Amino acid sequence: MTLELLNYYVFTALMLVGLYAMMTRRHLIRKVVGMMIFQTGAILFFISTAAKVDADIPIVRHAPVVIAEAAETHDDHDDDTHGADDTHGGDDGHDPSGHGDADHPRAKADDYVNPLPHVLMLTAIVVGVATLGVALGIILRIQEHFGTLDEDEILEKLR
Amino acid sequence: MSLYLNSLLVLFLLGLAILAIRTRRLFTSVVILGAFGFVLALVWANLGAVDVSFTEAVVGAGISTVFVLAALRRVGEREVEPGASRFQAGGGVALLCLGLVLLMAKSETRTVDGHEVPRLPAIGAKDSPAARNVSPYYIEHAEEDAHTPNIVTAVLADYRGYDTMLETGVVFTAAMASILILGVGCGQGNGPPPAARDEESSS
Numbered sequence: 195m196t197l198e199l200l201n202y203y204v205f206t207a208l209m210l211v212g213l214y215a216m217m218t219r220r221h222l223i224r225k226v227v228g229m230m231i232f233q234t235g236a237i238l239f240f241i242s243t244a245a246k247v248d249a250d251i252p253i254v255r256h257a258p259v260v261i262a263e264a265a266e267t268h269d270d271h272d273d274d275t276h277g278a279d280d281t282h283g284g285d286d287g288h289d290p291s292g293h294g295d296a297d298h299p300r301a302k303a304d305d306y307v308n309p310l311p312h313v314l315m316l317t318a319i320v321v322g323v324a325t326l327g328v329a330l331g332i333i334l335r336i337q338e339h340f341g342t343l344d345e346d347e348i349l350e351k352l353r
Numbered sequence: 354m355s356l357y358l359n360s361l362l363v364l365f366l367l368g369l370a371i372l373a374i375r376t377r378r379l380f381t382s383v384v385i386l387g388a389f390g391f392v393l394a395l396v397w398a399n400l401g402a403v404d405v406s407f408t409e410a411v412v413g414a415g416i417s418t419v420f421v422l423a424a425l426r427r428v429g430e431r432e433v434e435p436g437a438s439r440f441q442a443g444g445g446v447a448l449l450c451l452g453l454v455l456l457m458a459k460s461e462t463r464t465v466d467g468h469e470v471p472r473l474p475a476i477g478a479k480d481s482p483a484a485r486n487v488s489p490y491y492i493e494h495a496e497e498d499a500h501t502p503n504i505v506t507a508v509l510a511d512y513r514g515y516d517t518m519l520e521t522g523v524v525f526t527a528a529m530a531s532i533l534i535l536g537v538g539c540g541q542g543n544g545p546p547p548a549a550r551d552e553e554s555s556s
Contacts, residue, residue, distance in 0.1 A: 197356055198475035204363045206455045208370055210448045215374040217444040223379060223425065227386055230417065231370045234393060237405075238363075245354050245400045246484060247477035252401070252504040254496045301496065303489030304479050307354075307401035309504040310488050316509065317520055319408050324527030326417050330424040331534040337428050 201242040208235035222333050222343045226326065233322045237315045244311040252309035254301045354401055354477060362396045383421045390414025404505045 208231055215228025333343065340348050369392060373385040390413045397406035474481035491508055499507035509517055 197360055198477070199473065200360050201363055201476050202473055203456065204367050206452055207367055210452050211367075211370050211374060214444060214448050217448075218441045219374065221379065223421065223428070224374065224382065226421070227373055227382055230386065231373070231389075234370075234389075238366075238396070241397055241400050241402050241405060242476050243474070243481060243483040244402065245477050246479050247354065249354070249401060249479075251403045252492070253403075254492075254502040254504065300493045303484070303492045306492050306504065308484045308488045309491060309495075309508055311483065312402045312405050312505050313508045313513065315402070315405050316408055316505070317516070319405070319413055320520065321523055323412050323417050323420075324524050326420060327531045328527050328534070330420055331531040334424060334427055335534055343428060 201238060205235045205238040205242070208232070208238060220345045222336065222345065223330075225345075226329050226333070229329070230322070230326065233318070237318055240311040240315050240318075244308040246304070246307050249307045250305055252306045252312065254306070354399060356476070359396065359399050359476070362392060362399060366392050366396060379425060383418065383425060386421070387414055387418035390418065404503075 212228045212230070212232030212235060215231065216225050219225055219228065336348065337343055340351055342348060342351075366389065369385055369389040373382050373389060376382050376385065390409060394406045394410040394414060397403075397409055474483075478484075491512070492504055495504040495507040496502055499511040501507040501511070
C-alpha cells in the first residue's frame with residue numbers, strides 16, 4: 195500500500211524542492227524560503243516515524259473511575275507523603291512509591307504515539323527560527339552594503 | 354490519525370511548497386510560506402504531535418512569516434527575473450537523480466551483497482524501530498518520574514533538561530548575533546554602524 199509510505203515520498207520531494215530553490219533562485223530571500231522548506235522536510239520525516247495507528251496523543255490519560263478511586267483512597271495518605279517530603283527536603287528518590295501501582299496502572303507504550311521525535315523536532319523548529327533570524331540579519335546588511343540582493347550582481351561586485 | 358486526511362494534507366503541503374518557489378512576486382511567496390506553516394501545523398496535529406503543532410503554528414507559521422515580511426519591507430520588493438540562474442538545468446538533473454536514488458532505497462526491501470536492507474516502516478506501524486527500543490520506557494515511566502501527564506513536557510524539561518537549558522543559549526546567541534549584525538542601538542536609526550561606514554567610504 196503506497197498510502198502508508200506517502201509521507202516518505204513527500205518528505206523527499208520537499209527536501210529536493212528546498213534544495214532546488216537554494217541552488218537555482220538568484221534572490222537571497224528566495225534562497226532562505228528554500229532553506230525553510232528543506233528544514234520542514236526533515237521534520238516531516240521524524241514526526242512521520244513517531245505516528246502509530248490507533249494511538250493517543252502523548253499525554254497519559256487514566257480512566258475516570260481510576261482517578262476517582264485514587265482521590266478517595268489517597269486523600270489523607272497523600273497529605274502524609276507530602277508532609278514527609280517537605281521535612282526531608284530534596285530527597286525525591288522515593289516519591290514515586292506514593293503512587294500505588296494498583297491505583298495507577300502504567301501507560302501502555304502501544305497506546306500513545308512515540309514522544310521522543312516530537313521533543314527533538316520542537317528543538318529543531320526553534321533552532322530553525324533562530325537560523326532564519328540570523329540569515330535575515332545578514333541579508334539586510336548585504337542589501338545595505340551592495341544595494342542589491344541578486345546573487346549574480348553581488349558576485350559581480352565582489353570581483 | 355487518519356491516513357487519508359494525512360495524505361491529503363501532505364500533498365497540499367507539497368503543492369504549496371512548489372508554488373512558493375515558482376511564483377514571481379516575492380511577497381506572494383512569503384505569504385504562501387505562511388500558509389504552508391499552518392497546513393504543516395494541521396499535519397502535525399493529525400499525526401498526534403500536538404506540542405509540535407502548537408509550536409509550528411506560533412513559531413514556524415507566525416513569527417518567521419513576520420520576520421521575513423519585516424525584512425522584505427526594509428529591503429524593498431524588487432524581484433529578479435526567475436529562471437536566469439546558471440545552475441538551473443544541471444541542478445535540476447542532479448536533484449532528480451538524488452530523488453530517484455532515495456525513492457529506490459525506501460520503497461521496498463532489497464538484498465545487497467547477501468544482506469537484507471529493509472525498507473522504511475509504514476506510517477503508523479507499532480513495531481517500527483523508532484517505537485521499539487527506548488521510547489516505551491519514557492511512555493511508561495514519565496508520569497512516575499516527572500509527575501507530568503504530558504510525556505513530551507516530561508522529556509523536554511526533565512530527562513533532557515540540560516539540552517533545553519542550553520537551547521536557550523542557542524537562541525540567545527542567535528539574538529545577539531542578529532543585534533550585532535544589524536547594528537541596533539548605534540544611534541543611527543537604520544543606518545550602518547560606524548565600522549561599516551568607514552569600510553564603505555574607504556572602498
